[in-house]
């Protein structure tokens with residue numbers, strides 16, 4: 486079960502799904518290192534967690550220095566579970582977006598995740614145990630108009646995680662890719678009325694975090710919380726790419 490992991494590092498733990506990852510890991514008995522830019526929020530989280538060691542690292546994962554600081558922490562004191570959760574989503578036509586915001590999204594969602602996985606996984610393979618949860622999105626299952634950069638970064642996370650899972654599974658290391666649909670977090674400040682039909686499809690972040698933690702403990706490659714989202718993901722992946730592209734190009738998201 487999940488409490489096999491005695492230590493974990495969670496990026497993007499200052500809110501949303503990452504906050505719930507940290508709470509659930511602590512409840513399962515793991516020491517937790519929490520990473521984000523908002524130190525006060527991380528300290529508030531640390532004060533809530535009891536019975537385990539909690540370390541706070543303030544780091545901006547859109548910068549080389551921020552990523553390097555977390556890499557150094559992982560090298561100095563390897564963790565048994567890495568949760569690459571930090572992520573941002575820009576929205577709107579790519580040609581109209583500021584270059585730096587789009588490029589920063591690629592660094593946080595892809596480059597940081599890639600480098601931190603590299604920093605953590607060799608020690609796990611040597612130890613013959615450990616886990617990595619990479620947080621992607623159902624948005625990564627197909628190209629999305631209006632979310633071109635976001636859906637492309639999440640497609641990277643899915644493909645990278647699927648290949649890595651195959652590479653390390655025989656060594657005893659579990660790699661799981663989490664693909665949530667809509668989740669009630671700060672990323673979606675204007676969600677629907679929770680009581681509306683659309684609102685009923687949205688998930689609570691604690692449900693999402695628990696689903697992924699159970700999946701990685703069990704060695705499952707994919708974690709798609711919610712039966713309706715599992716159906717949607719299976720359907721998109723079963724359709725021919727050409728049809729998926731044709732359908733997604735008809736909708737303008739963002």
Ligand SMILES: NC(=O)c1ccc[n+]([C@@H]2O[C@H](COP(=O)([O-])OP(=O)(O)OC[C@H]3O[C@@H](n4cnc5c(N)ncnc54)[C@H](OP(=O)(O)O)[C@@H]3O)[C@@H](O)[C@H]2O)c1
Nearest residue numbers: 497499500501502521522523546571572622667668670672
């Ligand atoms: N909410 C959804 O509907 C949904 C759906 C699918 C996938 N996801 C994915 O789930 C993950 C978590 O998102 P969430 O929904 O929980 O959103 P959230 O509440 O906005 O949390 C995002 C987290 O990422 C951190 N972060 C953002 N930029 C950072 C940076 N430059 N350096 C370090 N940390 C940074 C934020 O911390 P600071 O601001 O303090 O740095 C925050 O802790 C993301 O990867 C997202 O793409 C979310």
